[in-house]
Amino acid sequence: MTDIKDLRVVLDRFRAQQRRSDVAVNLVPSENRLSPLAQMPLSTDYYNRYFFNDALDPGFWQFRGGQDVADVETDLTIGHLSRLADAPYVNPRPISGLSAMMIAMAGLGGEPGGTVVSVEAASGGHYATAGMARRFGFDSATVPVLRGQVNEERFSEILRERQPDLVYLDLQNSRHELEVSRVAELVRAHSPRTLLHVDCSHTLGLVLGGALGNPLDAGADTMGGSTHKSFPGPHKGVLFTRSAELHQRLKDAQFTMLSSHHFAETLALGLAAAEFRHFGPAYAEQVLANARLFSKLLAADGFDVAADEDGHTTSTHQVWVTIGDAERTDRFSASLYDHGIRVNVQVDLPGLPGPVLRLGVNELTFIGGREPAVHALAREFSNARAGVRRDGGGSRRVREQCGPPFHFVEFS
Numbered sequence: 001m002t003d004i005k006d007l008r009v010v011l012d013r014f015r016a017q018q019r020r021s022d023v024a025v026n027l028v029p030s031e032n033r034l035s036p037l038a039q040m041p042l043s044t045d046y047y048n049r050y051f052f053n054d055a056l057d058p059g060f061w062q063f064r065g066g067q068d069v070a071d072v073e074t075d076l077t078i079g080h081l082s083r084l085a086d087a088p089y090v091n092p093r094p095i096s097g098l099s100a101m102m103i104a105m106a107g108l109g110g111e112p113g114g115t116v117v118s119v120e121a122a123s124g125g126h127y128a129t130a131g132m133a134r135r136f137g138f139d140s141a142t143v144p145v146l147r148g149q150v151n152e153e154r155f156s157e158i159l160r161e162r163q164p165d166l167v168y169l170d171l172q173n174s175r176h177e178l179e180v181s182r183v184a185e186l187v188r189a190h191s192p193r194t195l196l197h198v199d200c201s202h203t204l205g206l207v208l209g210g211a212l213g214n215p216l217d218a219g220a221d222t223m224g225g226s227t228h229k230s231f232p233g234p235h236k237g238v239l240f241t242r243s244a245e246l247h248q249r250l251k252d253a254q255f256t257m258l259s260s261h262h263f264a265e266t267l268a269l270g271l272a273a274a275e276f277r278h279f280g281p282a283y284a285e286q287v288l289a290n291a292r293l294f295s296k297l298l299a300a301d302g303f304d305v306a307a308d309e310d311g312h313t314t315s316t317h318q319v320w321v322t323i324g325d326a327e328r329t330d331r332f333s334a335s336l337y338d339h340g341i342r343v344n345v346q347v348d349l350p351g352l353p354g355p356v357l358r359l360g361v362n363e364l365t366f367i368g369g370r371e372p373a374v375h376a377l378a379r380e381f382s383n384a385r386a387g388v389r390r391d392g393g394g395s396r397r398v399r400e401q402c403g404p405p406f407h408f409v410e411f412s
């Protein structure tokens with residue numbers, strides 16, 4: 001049995017790791033950092049509570065623990081998210097991107113036996129989407145995407161022949177913005193009763209910050225995704241729509257698929273969204289500028305940075321860099337890790353077989369990384385490749401070049 005001494009050891013490990021994390025530079029594009037303000041609800045009693053009464057019906061307080069701050073979810077969280085997405089209907093209850101995916105698919109996918117179309121995983125779609133569609137009893141069809149463009153011929157053929165209930169665009173690994181308006185046009189032309197959902201888990205912060213287009217403006221019926229990747233929020237998910245009817249369908253699906261929606265995290269999401277309304281556009285533009293600059297600096301230094309024939313490297317938060325075979329890539333990743341710089345190795349990026357660094361500058365930007373920090377980061381990559389300056393100080397040198405963070409500092 002674990003005794004109290006062992007638990008103290010575990011706690012000490014947490015504390016030591018936390019100190020390291022506080023000064024780390026994290027380049028995993030699917031992660032971000034909560035601001036001190038947004039972090040706050042996670043250590044309150046609301047973490048222990050259910051909150052069902054979202055209609056705030058005075059006669060329906062079956063669970064009273066969340067009663068006093070219920071309006072923070074119904075007004076603050078939903079209100080700010082609604083304004084950010086320009087969508088009157090918001091469901092902030094999914095607990096992650098995959099949870100949002102399940103709810104969207106169940107709510108919008110129609111009857112079992114119908115078809116759900118998603119992005120081919122080999123061209124950047126999420127690995128789980130097609131399998132999830134099949135588990136729900138739908139037929140799955142996938143469509144290739146190249147440089148953000150859906151393969152029109154294949155997509156039109158699927159629309160004409162299968163008349164799918166739902167097109168679920170789940171582009172995950174991409175250096176290009178997904179072109180939604182052409183997809184919406186093709187849906188209208190070939191299968192007008194098909195619903196179009198855009199899962200922008202990876203790019204949500206860039207969309208809500210206005211640096212990438214809003215899929216709802218481009219003709220999507222619904223959109224949503226994770227709130228902890230390029231959007232600097234808690235590990236949660238969200239769904240948006242401008243249609244009362246679709247909102248109700250999503251809500252009905254959510255009701256039967258999710259009861260504990262992690263209330264404290266929904267409060268955290270509200271605070272993150274409230275802060276984001278102050279800095280979102282500046283943050284999102286800076287993420288894109290940092291990603292472009294980082295690509296340029298690494299390429300100029302001889303790194304193998306993924307690029308198109310016309311030189312385009314990225315118009316998202318992601319930068320892809322090939323280091324070599326698995327052993328070399330792992331050694332490179334470990335040597336940066338020793339400096340407190342965390343990279344993400346993927347083996348399934350479109351068009352790049354083998355291990356590749358999938359880097360995201362979203363979190364570095366959120367903590368205040370601008371041009372000087374990106375230059376410092378590129379220097380650390382160079383040092384790691386050359387095997388010099390093995391002093392563990394890489395993340396400190398990068399962070400010393402950071403300016404003010406994008407969140408409110410007075411809550412730190």
Ligand SMILES: Cc1ncc(COP(=O)(O)O)c(C=O)c1O
Pocket residue numbers: 030096097098099101126169170171172173199200201202225226227236
């Ligand atoms: C398009 C898409 N959907 C869903 C997910 C899963 O999100 P989560 O890990 O928050 O469940 C991801 C994660 O990368 C994603 O890119």
